[in-house]
Amino acid sequence: MSLLQSMAQRDRVFDFLVPSESPVDVRHGPILYMEDVTVSFDGFKAINDLNLTIDDGELRCIIGPNGAGKTTMMDIITGKTRPDTGSVWFGSRHNLLTLSEPEIARLGIGRKFQKPTVFEALTVFENLELAMATDKRVLPTLMARMNGDIRDRIDEVLGMIGLEAQYRQPAGILSHGQKQWLEIGMLLMQRPRLLLVDEPVAGMTEQEMERTAELLTGLAGKQSVVVVEHDMGFVRSIARKVTVLHQGSVLAEGTMDQVQSDPKVIEVYLGESEEAA
Numbered sequence: 001m002s003l004l005q006s007m008a009q010r011d012r013v014f015d016f017l018v019p020s021e022s023p024v025d026v027r028h029g030p031i032l033y034m035e036d037v038t039v040s041f042d043g044f045k046a047i048n049d050l051n052l053t054i055d056d057g058e059l060r061c062i063i064g065p066n067g068a069g070k071t072t073m074m075d076i077i078t079g080k081t082r083p084d085t086g087s088v089w090f091g092s093r094h095n096l097l098t099l100s101e102p103e104i105a106r107l108g109i110g111r112k113f114q115k116p117t118v119f120e121a122l123t124v125f126e127n128l129e130l131a132m133a134t135d136k137r138v139l140p141t142l143m144a145r146m147n148g149d150i151r152d153r154i155d156e157v158l159g160m161i162g163l164e165a166q167y168r169q170p171a172g173i174l175s176h177g178q179k180q181w182l183e184i185g186m187l188l189m190q191r192p193r194l195l196l197v198d199e200p201v202a203g204m205t206e207q208e209m210e211r212t213a214e215l216l217t218g219l220a221g222k223q224s225v226v227v228v229e230h231d232m233g234f235v236r237s238i239a240r241k242v243t244v245l246h247q248g249s250v251l252a253e254g255t256m257d258q259v260q261s262d263p264k265v266i267e268v269y270l271g272e273s274e275e276a277a
């Protein structure tokens with residue numbers, strides 16, 4: 001059967017015919033909605049009755065002491081960890097608890113882990129190209145047209161991550177900060193609707209942190225971005241709305257000034273620094 005004939009079969013859905021625009025529906029509310037989420041590891045509640053909503057296009061910072069559940073929260077959103085109870089929705093249409101990790105990624109949720117995982121032997125350009133090639137919707141028959149689109153997108157992303165001058169360099173010789181930006185760029189290739197970034201500036205120089213702040217604030221509006229970070233100076237430089245997690249729940253939420261002057265928050269951070277001392 002020819003490709004065209006098989007495409008005409010109405011009982012089959014072909015991946016590459018699914019519109020690449022993420023079909024997430026935010027007309028009636030937030031892009032991410034978590035309600036009463038709890039997850040236990042051996043009886044210990046790492047996430048405890050967590051309620052969190054992220055608006056479309058929002059840049060949200062999540063802070064909280066070690067072990068507060070920040071990374072576990074991202075594990076739940078991306079389908080890596082299943083909660084014991086609660087609901088997690090992407091827009092009003094997608095119940096994330098019924099979807100696999102790859103399905104969630106394909107819907108447009110990108111996640112940046114703390115350690116950069118770029119391909120060191122490949123150039124910056126090739127890394128970005130590869131990030132697109134892992135999208136199985138791109139059929140060889142559509143390659144001719146897609147190649148132009150991919151090149152345009154690579155140019156666009158190189159500009160966003162500020163690595164235009166390095167595009168031919170092997171990723172292995174980039175600085176730590178540049179590798180982090182490249183990895184964010186690899187996520188951006190697929191135009192995610194929601195980007196989750198865990199501790200992006202750990203190990204970065206002051207200058208790299210400033211550049212990262214520009215990058216992340218520049219993404220807001222076009223996509224929703226959730227940033228988990230311990231560096232308070234950095235958080236202050238990008239923060240709009242800040243959520244403080246503690247013992248798996250939201251302890252406080254508001255502007256940086258509001259949460260930093262909240263007695264509950266001060267107590268939690270004071271307790272942490274006393275432990276360290």
Ligand SMILES: Nc1ncnc2c1ncn2[C@@H]1O[C@H](COP(=O)(O)OP(=O)(O)OP(=O)(O)O)[C@@H](O)[C@H]1O
Nearest residue numbers: 041042045046064065066067068069070071072073
């Ligand atoms: N797979 C797991 N099995 C058992 N316990 C886990 C697992 N994942 C996380 N935990 C525990 O759950 C709690 C929350 O961990 P999590 O990594 O989410 O914290 P975090 O807020 O990201 O901390 P940090 O700021 O140190 O990265 C911790 O007590 C951790 O030890």
Ligand SMILES: [Mg+2]
Nearest residue numbers: 070071072198
């Ligand atoms: Mg963590």
